[in-house]
Amino acid sequence: MAQRHHDLTDPTTGPVTTGDALAGYLRDQATEFLRALRLHRETGGATSNGGSSGTAANASEERVDAVRALRRSARRISGSLHTFRPLLDTEWSEGIRPELAWLSGTLALENAYGARLERLLLALNRLSGSAPKPVPAQAPGVSGTAGMGGASGTAGMGGASGTSTGERAPARPTAPDRGNLTVGAAKAGALLDRQLTLARTRAHSTALQALGSSRFHAVADQVAVLASEVPLTPAAPGTDLRPLARAAEERLSDAVTALPLVTAGSPYNAEALIHGLSPEPAPHPQDAPWHQVRLLLRLHRYACEVVHGRGTPLEVRLLAAGQALDRHRDASEAASAAAQAARTPRIAPATAYALGVLHADQRHEVEAARYAFQRSWQKQTIGTP
Structure with missing residues (x-):
């Protein structure tokens, strides 16, 4: 247990x-x-x-x-x-x-x-x-x-x-x-x-x-x-440091609540592929809130270290959520790199096609990471209080 x-x-x-x-x-x-x-x-x-x-x-x-x-x-x-x-x-x-x-x-x-x-x-x-x-x-x-x-x-x-x-x-x-x-x-x-x-x-x-x-x-x-x-x-x-630490935790909870977890309720989100290879090199519009949650989770972890010492273990739920957000960041940036390469002038159609498939694969990895985050965040830890 x-x-x-x-x-x-x-x-x-x-x-x-x-x-x-x-x-x-x-x-x-x-x-x-x-x-x-x-x-x-x-x-x-x-x-x-x-x-x-x-x-x-x-x-x-x-x-x-x-x-x-x-x-x-x-x-x-x-x-x-x-x-x-x-x-x-x-x-x-x-x-x-x-x-x-x-x-x-x-x-x-x-x-x-x-x-x-x-x-x-x-x-x-x-x-x-x-x-x-x-x-x-x-x-x-x-x-x-x-x-x-x-x-x-x-x-x-x-x-x-x-x-x-x-x-x-x-x-x-x-x-x-x-x-x-x-x-x-x-x-x-x-x-x-x-x-x-x-x-x-x-x-x-x-x-x-x-x-x-x-x-x-x-x-x-x-x-x-x-x-x-x-x-x-x-x-x-x-x-007392705890009110400020609680405020950091509340900012994290509010940001998680604002995430499109309904969209991430399945491992596949076709909407995430829209505009992925558009000429506009801006970051994917869906990713920014997730990156912000990753940052806020890190700040929450550091606040816990200050209040209770670095040796105090975090919840398994928080550790799993952090790992999922790291995978999300890595896949998102890899997808952007594939899309950037696909915009290279005068590349062969076969090369562009391979890069498009690679971009789609990494966007699917993004969705899988969101799904993993949702499951880890909402999971209730069972045990003695």
Whole structure:
């Protein structure tokens, strides 16, 4: 029988949590940010000093972890500043919060493009009836910065393009095998590989520039101050955090209530395909409310961490809902990439057709994720109260 977790923002659950806990949480996150930054800088110098390929690979693995930790801490600090902003110095919090969001988003792009390409090539192989052939990702950092030089067309998807930012491309299938697939599908895979590899290489350059910019150093300096001194308002240390945490949960519940769950009541929604390949490159109009719910669910999770500690387990329902929304985001962005590729001028009709089928497949994945979210969100946990 499933165990029922406490409502993490219920006023009757646990002791009162005050602004002192918020200060401690922010200090901890700032310390993790600085620790990750120090690790990233240390491992960034490891490959430039020579050494064996094994040492370089280990350093690159550590850089991957360091960048992930930077993003994770930046998201948590920014989200907590948003939820609990009445308890913080307004000018300070409104100044640093968008900077942290900028940093987290910039560092996420390179890996997102690599994962998107992997997803689309796997789908092309599946739709064409061909078993994928995984290619192990090159160990990050082994090739220096070749991905940024003249060989960027191929090295960009290997470890080379993630040498300094720490993001590595996941192992991915090869482009569709021309012996088993139609020419259209093979050319569609090659086109996606070309476009998303270029996008990933550019994202890598942007991340490098960001990490070396005065803007980033200003953010790091502010986080360093936060690690020792949190600018709370005079009344914050004794203020109960739970009403603000409940407000974050209510915003999430309201956003979920506004979702078109009736439309998502079955795994297939034909309306979601309308305008999918239109000349207008704007994001799909149905997706924005779901992306907003994903953001609000993340803010709710962070609020729960502040109020009850990071070791307190969330409901299985919330975890499953978050996973469904992650799949929704990934499929939505992959569908957009397929549609963008289909708008490439002067491509062959067979290539455009394959990309259209791929787009439809990813929109079906979007609908399946919505259906999974609906089922997980509405599911009642059975157990002892």
